[in-house]
Amino acid sequence: MNAFDTPKLEYFELSPLLVVFGVALVGVLVEAFAPRERRYLLQTAVTVLGTVGALVMTVLVARDLKEYDGARGAIAAMGAIAVDGPSVFVWGLLLVLSLLSALLFAERQLDGGVTAFAGQAAALPGTEAERQASSQGLEHTEVFPLLMFSVGGMMLFAASNDLVTMFVALEVFSLPLYLLCGLARRRRLLSQEAALKYFMLGAFSSGFFLYGVALVYGYAGATDFAAISQAVSGRVGGEGLLLGGIALLAVGLLFKIGAVPFHSWTPDVYQGAPTAVTGFMAACTKIAAFGALLRLFYVGFGGAREDWTPMIWAVAIATMVVGSLFALVQSDIKRMLAYSSIAHAGFVLVGFVGLYSGGPDSVQISSLQAVLFYLVTYGFMTVGAFGIVTLVRDAGGEANHLSRWAGLGKEAPLVAAVMSFFLLGMAGIPLTSGFTGKWAVFTSAAQGGAVPLVVIAVVLSAVAAFFYLRVIVQMYFADPVGEGPTIAMPSVLTAVVIAVGFAATLLLGIVPGPILDLAGNAGSFIR
Amino acid sequence: MSFPWLTAALLLPIVGSIVVMAMPKHGTIGRQAALGFSVLTFALSIAVALQFDTGEKGYQLTETHAWISAFGAHYALGVDGTGLVLVLLTTILVPVVIVASWRDADVGRWSTNAFFAWILALEGLAIGVFSSVDVFLFYVFFEATLIPIYFLIGGYGGPRRTYAAVKFLIFSLLGGLVMLASVVGLYVQSAKLNGGTPTYLLSDLHPLMQDVSTSTGRWLFLGFFIAFAVKAPMVPVHTWLPDAADEATPGTSVLLVSILDKIGTFGMIRFCLELFPEASRWATPVVLTLAVISVLYGGLVAIAQKSIPRLIAYTSVSHFGFIVLGIFVMNSQGQVGSTLYMFNHGLSTGVLFLVTGYLIARRGSRQIQDFGGVQKVAPVLAGIFLVGGLSSLSLPGLSPFVSEFLVMTGAFVHNWWYAVFAVFGIVLAALYILLMYQRTMTGPVTPAVAPIRDLDRREVAALAPLLALIVFFGFFPKPLIDVISPAVETTLTQVGAHDPSPAVSPGDVPAAEEAHE
Amino acid sequence: MELYTPVIALMALAAGFAIFSVVVSGLTGPKRYNRAKSDSYECGIEPTPQPMGGGRFPVKYYITAMLFIVFDIEIVFLYPWAVYFDEMKLFGLVEMVVFIATVFVAYAYVWRRGGLEWD
């Protein structure tokens, strides 16, 4: 009989995760026991307070990270989770963005006093039951616990230090998202279809991921990254298993990132999902997935970089090309933003593939730092932009067709101006965070020797700029068609989200230093 | 630490822009404020100029603060002679444009205030461009200028302004992003050469870039050069300019051609030449050829134009050919001439655009064929137009003559073939200016032209300073040359070029005298 | 693997018997065709052409199935924990209490929302 180690958990290091999941559970309990009319307020309060609490814990953990094997951090939960600089950074980012998303979720002033979520998901669209549900003011306050579960899963995903944890986390954050996608109050059919597609393709991709886990396990004999890394560096036979495993794992992760050729879900899902959910998904999923991608490929497969770099090169190029070109012909703002997010994924991949770690005490920008920083800039811009999308409405709910945005600059100068700012940011114009972000990833890639890739990326970001401009042109230089859109007066919730997004985009464009340094200080991964 | 003059000059218009935006929409208070701010900025720039020591080489009035350490970027401002001249040009032109465009924006899509606010914002950013001595900072300003001008073109002007604005932006963005690739490359190189500490500060980069490998240097140079070539519209990437000039309001056109496009030629001197001397020398033949082609092509096409603003735009293409020619001949005559040319071209083209703008606004058409005999009904207008035109074709006694002469000298010194071809440009200039004058101003008064009023006092007042300067510097260019020469010398040292013959640079001796005084 | 060989033996035996029975019943029994005999049996009334809802299950059963999955999984985790409980002692206890409490939250939700109601 083997000795049996009693497992132990590092409660302090894991506290942000525990808080988030705890809050999610509290949310479920609130759902179960609080009277219906008080649920909305309670849920909002619980979610916001919980997120803030988790954020505080994250900061505390970040300040207290100990030296570990040349970097700072700790391996927690029997090697399942790595709480290191990048993890904590991503946690903080995810929490802030999910806080903003939660505010968007809670907005109920835009649509006549109800949230953007279906009154009763089970009621069939267009039936008496649905009408009643909406007339009674029913609402799914379950979206808050779902949000929290998803956030928890994302945090775990980015910090997972072995493949099993990663797989479980992948599902933990995906499953609530699938549901959230199908909960739009308006355009239920679209929303349900989005949920179905997202689910089908998501499940498909996680199947690939899992088979990759199996193959890598077969190769390395273990699922934790340290052992994988060791096996990969040692290169003891079984090449096929390793390469197949890497490829399949990459499929799973690239799907979540929305990289070509695994992007086909993105536009449909972004368009169909409730806009608040889209914003959350666009920002946070990508961040979490990139966190995991970085960790898996840098830590686990760092020794096999020659094998996977060409693949990522190709994917990055394809992603940028498809994202930029297809966005050109979109006529729906959410679809356009979806393709834009694909293009952004391509840009981040450029930074990712640079694989530049910086010298021991150089101040040069490392790939990790660049990618993390880009994610920050991207996250805030995206949440802010989707926040604005919720404001532009007509009789049938949100007016997402681009032609409906015509003349917005005259109708609502402030909204149009802020939206333009976000769009310019996404296009990477200086004085916005989009520029500093792009600069960071391109630089790190160039340092890693991926100069041709950088050149391609630069050219494509010019193409990308064009479709952002189209929206600006539409808003400012085109005359409204028919009635023209109306701008719903947002409550303070959405206003805060947009304001924060705007401020972050501006500040990170002008003084990105602190956040860059923070990302730099995050140090490197531990294993 | 001394007072941050340049920062003040940069911030004042930007603050002004915000203030103007916040002004009440009705009445003229907004534009009055805008004028006030621009005049103040002008005053500030004069103050800067007064503190500028023409005897010193290198950047003056510098302010350096670490900005983004991870990027190696600094908030670093400073001007040398070239920069100062262009800053001055900017601050002179903006109040003129504001006065001249007093009512232009009333018919635009948006409020008049927005128009003036954008102008002020543009002014601030342009000052930033001309005074930044950090590549990153420069790039930020460089790209940021696109936004105000984009809205100025797209928001106020002719029927196809949207198209023109987008075309302009796409060209500029493409160029800018190509430059971004080079900026990124510069970072990588600087970090490599500087032992892991990247820097964008020009003063740090100058020594570092001497060691950059030949091929890398050439690639980086190309990135910068393409961006600047787009900006200073050189054939074959000039096609955005005629459209933009055609559709924009005259004021916008002035800002675009007289100020913004100078960023291109300014950038060539400051970045292409100074940072990548080897590559610059390597590229010289091609660049010079392109420059000559620009000169000739711009001139020829200008003759064929039917629309007045397009014609002026093409003359600018031709003029920019001269400027680039002067820059890349790599001797002091050429470069001093070029820098001077930038200033003078700003003035003369400004006059042309504004005065034809008045004309077009009165007639309601910009086709040359729609005019005729204007000088009979509006003699003042025709007179000013003539002066502007003559200055544009470099009539001796008017300021552009000096610069064009210097550029030609430089070209001759470098390789007389270029000069020979460039001379044809001068001939063409005479042709297109005089032809235009003849077709529009002389001849019988067409019925449509008959009701045209002559210029009123505001309009004349707007143009008067420009005319005065044209004439003044036509006879007495020394102050400018004094300012420019040290900068040119620095550049040439950096490039490693020497004047082939004993210096006959007209600037050298007087500059020394000035210093003694 | 040897542990499972006997299982296969028994399974083969049982399957052989069952299939034999199915086959034999077809041979031994009489065959008298009667249209009514091959109809579905519905107490003598005209049978519905299809089972209700075209063979689809009422939603209630679906919820039961979901709940079953939830709890079955809980059990799957409880078993190894139980077997190794002696080695984990307090840690095992605390963690499992947390685990059970978590599942209980879901359970409470379902209960309160009427997921356990039958009519």
Place this chain on the structure above:
Amino acid sequence: MTHLIFTKAGEADLNGPFGNDPLWVVLLKALMIFVVLVLLTLFNIWWERRVVARMQHRIGPNMHGPFGLLQSLADGVKLALKEDLTPKAADKIVFILAPVLSVVPAFVAFSVIPFGPEVRIPFTDTTTQLQLTDMPVAVLFILAISSVGIYGIVLGGWSSGSTYSLLGGLRSSAQMISYEVAMGLALVAVFIYAGSMSTSQIVEAQKDIWFGLILVPSFVIYVIAMVGETNRAPFDLPEAEGELVGGFHTEYSSLKFALFFLAEYINMATVSALATTLFLGGWRAPWPISLWDGANQDYWPFLWFMGKVLVFIFFFIWLRGSLPRLRYDQFMAFGWKRLIPISLGWIVAVATIRAMTLDGGVDRQTLLIAIGVVAAITLVAFFFGGDYEEEADEETADAFDPYAGGYPVPPMTAPAYSVTGRTVSHQTSNQES
């Protein structure tokens, strides 16, 4: 994750005495189990009829064989001679496959039941365990295998193409899976105490005291769940003759029907045997007999084992004879709302007790806090439980759809339903007066 759990189950020692039998022994044992089960079924049917008859003051089968013992056999032969009908709405292949799918797992589940200790096979020198095989996850194996049996029922009900069958099959499976949860939870306590899931080791662990005595709640829950699991009265709702005309096997006839019948009775035996193994010491002799040293050797344990199993069978019959059938909602509510929370609570309690006994120096405070938390959650759940006002509101708010679910149903508000008998009489009395 490298050494989280299961490392104890190193393979060499886990096989123990199993897996080494020669093939003929394996076949012999398999055959014996098969024969025993078939005979046991025949016996059980007869026994049930006799006992129930006695309870109802009848005589029961007494014509065929001594005491009518061959009655079941006669019934079987009769079934074999009946016409084998296949409804035309049926899905033929599944329809034929379903009974097979139902009966095979029933047999297979018995492969890990220990009938006795190591014995010598008569007329040979070979010794072997009186158990077909064992595995470290034997109990899990049984649960898994018996779950497969549910497929037989569901598919049988579905493939018949008949409403009654479908509903019966569904109810049946819903019921089985519902009670399987409770059953599974009841076993956890046993594993805590036995430290193994292998049936033979569990029996071994009960050398000193039966788990049925120290884990009474588990035992009770298991017994209740096993009745539900086997669809026996008072939980025989799927077959509910009055409502569903026999449930999922309405359309089955001849030997196919017999197979379902066989499966049901074998399942009865299986759960009884499992109960015996887990809670009543398996093949170990009961107390007074256990004082005799030879009681747990040779083939004697088989006797004790069968005796205990038959006690359970008798219990089944007894229940059927004495209790009325439950209403379906009551039945499900009992399973989901009572058995499951109680089992969970009991597991926590057992674990706590076990942890305390194992480790005297347990930090009491931590423990108390943990217990307090659980107790609080449970309490809250129950305190609020039972009050579903809001959901009820929703339901009444829905317009009545008489065709809900595809069937015309008279609304509750219809005149015939809305007035109860008493009010009717009241009204009539009013009219009269």
Place this chain on the structure above:
Amino acid sequence: MSATPFLTLSAILFTIGCIGVLTRRNAIVVFMCVELMLNASNLALVTFSRVNGNLDGQVTAFFVMVVAAAEVVVGLAIIMTIFRTRRSASVDDASLLKY
């Protein structure tokens, strides 16, 4: 016993699942194919667990089952909603969001 047959089987199952997802049009069938892929992975995991001589793979398989179950719950809920709305479970019918 050689691991190859098991791995081959697992690969075949995975491929079948994969092809099924790509070619079948009924949402439920597609979904079942996905589950088949997960279970193929489980088979591979358990096989590798034996090959590698540690139990990580088996533990992983445990987690996978859990996850698969959760996925079933969510997936069926979504499919059912769509089905109730459209009276069809064909993936092709869900085409409002075509570009």
